Amino acid sequence: MTEFDADRPGSRARLRPAEDIVAFEREADMLIPLVTQPHRFAGRNARTRLTPFYEVQTLRGVVDLLLVELDHSVLSYREKWQLDPVVNLPEVAVLRTFSQELSTGGQAVLTSRALSDTAVVGTSHLRRRVLPTLESAGWIAKEGRDSWRLVHDFHNPVRRIIAVEAKRSDWRHALTQAASHREFADATYVALDAAKLPRVDSWRKAFEFNEVGLITITADSSTRASLPEAHVSELVKAPRRRPRGLARVTVAERVAMLSASGCNSGVVNHVFGRAISTSWGDDPRLIAAGT
Structure with a gap:
């Protein structure tokens, strides 16, 4: 068995032996390559234009990762007038x-x-x-x-939002979550551990039907010790849209609140009384939250 690996949509595929792939221990480990390689699915300027925000409360739950292009002119106006x-x-x-x-x-x-x-x-x-x-x-x-x-014009403080749900294996649950983000995001993705990717191709039609993109993250024996180097590939491209409803504005305001407070993460949810962080190294959510 081999794993499809592409630097960008439409590029020539490289084939990587399945025996070289190792599974991620925790979903939090998958966040690091996503925020260090956003250009592989969010556009070539993603690293300079998009700011990561974690655990943001939406109208339907909490989203793992938002990559956001802030409107600094709006934020500057608000700061001026407090x-x-x-x-x-x-x-x-x-x-x-x-x-x-x-x-x-x-x-x-x-x-x-x-x-x-x-x-x-x-x-x-x-x-x-x-x-x-x-x-x-x-x-x-x-x-x-x-x-x-x-008294003051009310403008949206963000220009673009890309939502990502990271899951090690349960792609159906992740797809349901990601599909709900379409009401506020310009594009929405599920990021899966390549080691747990289903062998059958039935998932592709499900993602395309729900207008949700699919990203895989591949770790092997060499990248396991350096998570930012785990390879990110876009297998299904997410359609772009421009939501303008109440859900979009509300999420944008909550992102602006995090930005104004000097952090990039909401509350990290606990499982059985403890926060599930990365298996090793720094958790980008906790760093962003200032904890």
């Missing part, structure tokens, strides 16, 4: 509604009743909690008894 990212769904929905209304030539001042139609919460909660929070943060100002206006 505007914090907005990470709670109702607050994001309110600011997005204001932004959409203004972009289509609509009203600059909206009532809480008008905002409640898209804010995913009731009018009462909107008046008591959501709108006062946004006012205190400097995003909106009250006009009259129950009218509000946007």
Whole structure:
């Protein structure tokens, strides 16, 4: 048995003897080659333009890895005016509604009743909690008894998001997770351990049908001691899209919050009371989180 190995889509394949391949001990070990070789699936400028973020909370769960192109002009504007990212769904929905209304030539001042139609919460909660929070943060100002206006333009703080779910073997579960990321990501991938790749080709149609890309990471006896050198290959290319919905904006704001706090990782989940880190060496998630 041999393993397909390509530097880029459409390149000539190299064949590597299966007996040389060694399995990864932990999924956390697979993150290192992904962030050191993003150009193999995310474009030639990925290493300079994309910033890795780990364990980011989405509307449907936590994603292993996001490669994000930040919009530094938006972030600089927010820093100048001391505007914090907005990470709670109702607050994001309110600011997005204001932004959409203004972009289509609509009203600059909206009532809480008008905002409640898209804010995913009731009018009462909107008046008591959501709108006062946004006012205190400097995003909106009250006009009259129950009218509000946007003080600062609300722009998406990221230009591009690539989502990756890393799994050692369970590609079906990973595919289900990755498919849900299509609602916010420009491209979404599953990264599998090449040593555990199914021998049959049935998985390829499943990935193509779900519009999810597939990456393999190959470690052998020589790269085992240097994880960044484990080879990353794109077997199924992920279609590119440009989501613009509430899920996209919410994830972008949560990434911006991590960036503003000086770290690149959310909370690393625990299994049976302990965090499952890398088998050896530094865990990029823990370094990014400042722990």
